[in-house]
Amino acid sequence: MSQRENSLPLVLVIDDDQTVHLWAKRYLSTAGFMLISALNGYEGIEAFKLYLPDIVLIDIDMPGIDGFVTCSAIHELPNGKNTPLLMVTGTEDAERVASSYVAGATDFVVKPVNWKVLIHRLHYMIKASNLLRQLERSETRLSKAQQLAKLGHWEWYFVDETKMYWSDEVFIIFQLIKDDFVPTPANFQTMIHADDRLHVQAAFDEVIKNRTVVNIEHRIVTRTGQQRFVEQQIEMIGSPTDQLAGITGTIQDITERKDHENKIKHLAYYDEITGLPNRTFFWELLSSTLKLAQRNNRSFAVLFLDLDDFKGINDSYGHHIGDLLLKEVSRRLSECLRNSDVTSRYLYQYHDAEIARLGGDEFTVLLNELTHPEDAAIVVEHIQKWISEPIFLENLQIYTGFSIGIAIYPQDGENGETLLRNADIAMYHAKKMGKGHYQFFHDSMNIKAQKRRRMEKYMYQAVANNELRLHYQPIIGAKSGQLIGAEALMRWESPQLGFLPPDDFISLAEENGLIIKFGEWAIREVCRQHKVWQQQNMGHLTIAVNLSGLQFNQASFVPMVEAILAECEIDCPSFLIFELTESVIMADTEKMFNKLWQLKSMGIKLSVDDFGTGYSSLSYLKSFPLDSLKIDRSFIEELPHNQDDAAIVNAILALANTLNLSTVAEGVETDRQREFLENSTCNSIQGYLFSKPMTIDEFYTYWQSKFIE
Ligand code: C2E
Ligand code: CA
Ligand code: CA
Numbered sequence: 001m002s003q004r005e006n007s008l009p010l011v012l013v014i015d016d017d018q019t020v021h022l023w024a025k026r027y028l029s030t031a032g033f034m035l036i037s038a039l040n041g042y043e044g045i046e047a048f049k050l051y052l053p054d055i056v057l058i059d060i061d062m063p064g065i066d067g068f069v070t071c072s073a074i075h076e077l078p079n080g081k082n083t084p085l086l087m088v089t090g091t092e093d094a095e096r097v098a099s100s101y102v103a104g105a106t107d108f109v110v111k112p113v114n115w116k117v118l119i120h121r122l123h124y125m126i127k128a129s130n131l132l133r134q135l136e137r138s139e140t141r142l143s144k145a146q147q148l149a150k151l152g153h154w155e156w157y158f159v160d161e162t163k164m165y166w167s168d169e170v171f172i173i174f175q176l177i178k179d180d181f182v183p184t185p186a187n188f189q190t191m192i193h194a195d196d197r198l199h200v201q202a203a204f205d206e207v208i209k210n211r212t213v214v215n216i217e218h219r220i221v222t223r224t225g226q227q228r229f230v231e232q233q234i235e236m237i238g239s240p241t242d243q244l245a246g247i248t249g250t251i252q253d254i255t256e257r258k259d260h261e262n263k264i265k266h267l268a269y270y271d272e273i274t275g276l277p278n279r280t281f282f283w284e285l286l287s288s289t290l291k292l293a294q295r296n297n298r299s300f301a302v303l304f305l306d307l308d309d310f311k312g313i314n315d316s317y318g319h320h321i322g323d324l325l326l327k328e329v330s331r332r333l334s335e336c337l338r339n340s341d342v343t344s345r346y347l348y349q350y351h352d353a354e355i356a357r358l359g360g361d362e363f364t365v366l367l368n369e370l371t372h373p374e375d376a377a378i379v380v381e382h383i384q385k386w387i388s389e390p391i392f393l394e395n396l397q398i399y400t401g402f403s404i405g406i407a408i409y410p411q412d413g414e415n416g417e418t419l420l421r422n423a424d425i426a427m428y429h430a431k432k433m434g435k436g437h438y439q440f441f442h443d444s445m446n447i448k449a450q451k452r453r454r455m456e457k458y459m460y461q462a463v464a465n466n467e468l469r470l471h472y473q474p475i476i477g478a479k480s481g482q483l484i485g486a487e488a489l490m491r492w493e494s495p496q497l498g499f500l501p502p503d504d505f506i507s508l509a510e511e512n513g514l515i516i517k518f519g520e521w522a523i524r525e526v527c528r529q530h531k532v533w534q535q536q537n538m539g540h541l542t543i544a545v546n547l548s549g550l551q552f553n554q555a556s557f558v559p560m561v562e563a564i565l566a567e568c569e570i571d572c573p574s575f576l577i578f579e580l581t582e583s584v585i586m587a588d589t590e591k592m593f594n595k596l597w598q599l600k601s602m603g604i605k606l607s608v609d610d611f612g613t614g615y616s617s618l619s620y621l622k623s624f625p626l627d628s629l630k631i632d633r634s635f636i637e638e639l640p641h642n643q644d645d646a647a648i649v650n651a652i653l654a655l656a657n658t659l660n661l662s663t664v665a666e667g668v669e670t671d672r673q674r675e676f677l678e679n680s681t682c683n684s685i686q687g688y689l690f691s692k693p694m695t696i697d698e699f700y701t702y703w704q705s706k707f708i709e
Pocket of ligand 2: 487546579609
């Protein structure tokens, strides 16, 4: 049982990388965890003994003792076996994964860590381990005698090292026939699962070396090739002061108990047909999502999905087909939410979605961290598109669809029950409109969604009709106070819709792919502008352009840039800075690597935008040819009084320093923020304190005034 049943769950993070601790603090503390940080394995083991945390995150690569050693040391501690140990690995190679499990790890996560997703996983793992502990306790209370009867017993005297004594039960456990088989240590070892042999050997060694009692669980492979789980208690023969005469152990088959535990875990939380989280699990997910949203003041959506015509399909083709359909629909749902070719800072991050089956043909999806609630409509349309493709089941071709209701936290409900009920009501309205429709609970959201569709209509002509604009925001040297460049920020002057900031239209442009055209236009426009500035003596100013992931991921991206440079007659594009977000860079690292190098070799500079908000991996940052990091506005906002943020900013600056990257702080609004940054190693700053983004004429005037200064 958790030592602090009524308090916040306690997470121990063992990692030599300081930034990981900062991220952990930022994400986990706000999500309701208490944190203990250890910078190496030794510290971690000590901290474990001292605090008995509910869960432990262990980095594999650490100086001193590595993560595997740390993990098995903790695993051997009292309570260690009952605590989820999560390994954090840079690469997902099979060997590391296997070694993690051998070391006693419960599971592993791959770096870069997606903290927001991890939070859910931590909650779940803690819950599951508490369940197991309870189970274990009731298990021990079960008649000991009954257990003893199933217990095998063996002895191994060192006078004749080749011989062992096995009780009848040992043969039974190994499924061996007693008269056909000579019990020897070597034979004993062959029964142990190959991947667990080292682990068992280590336990034997420990008994011999420390003369202690050791309990281990491991797998065996029986004569018939079956894999089973056993528990062994191994101890020395003789008193601790005597010479060691041999070792002895009890062995017990615990496969059923394990299966039972797993089944309980699974039954309690997952739906049998689809394997998705069930209603119980859904409520837990919803409540943790709710807590998170409350804490971070964020919005999220509850989608209530109902299959169209499921009853009809069930009635005409039978339950078997009905079940298959549910399976297929769940598969598509997961796939559509997990895989998206759009990697964007705007668009809803798909992997933050939680899917559950409530029962029957009803599903729910939680969309966490929505920046714009109406973006839920984009996801919903995406889902409906995927589901409406024909489904082939045993020679049948079935068409189905989802009617979807959407409730948004907090406006449509402040607690789970209300949100789900309102999503259900909205779904009911959607059903009334016919098949495959969706509705928000609140009508204003439906109007917003309608507006988006109207916007889309006009968007297609925006480039051709020359309706896009770039505004320029100054970037200032932190120490010199001099104007060194500008960030180009897009605006849309629509005759029908009025003047629109990027937050209003870029997510949609990313969804329908128009961002590729828009982005190309922006690059051409800044190149053109650079030529003008050269004539105006402003050629030394850098110009940063924001790139969308979708745009950057086009195979034609680099050739397109080359073509524009040629067309604008630019020989040296070192004024040009491409800003990309972490999530874009980290998405497909291998492809990125090549593309970034191509751009780099052309002389273009590369900058990581909104740094700190995505999930960064040091090793990638190191290997990519980057030039600068832009520290996200959210870290600057509460400077200097917010000490956590100050620590993060300083850590980012230190990191940039070691990686030889320059730094830009964005969103600087106050003199105090500027002072803080001036006194740090930050290279340049950008923000309303100097100026909002300006039209090109305004920017020229600004430059002149600066120049005259
Ligand atoms: P971003 O790249 O993070 O750009 C900075 C945003 O912060 C700009 O908003 C800017 O006006 C705003 N900002 C600058 N200083 C301050 C400040 O001191 N306080 C506050 N509160 N805000 C400040 P904007 O122009 O609305 O752009 C929003 C986002 O739109 C940009 O965020 C960028 O992600 C995207 N965007 C803009 N232009 C383009 C473009 O050409 N292509 C693409 N793909 N995205 C663009
Ligand atoms: Ca930017
Ligand atoms: Ca930014």
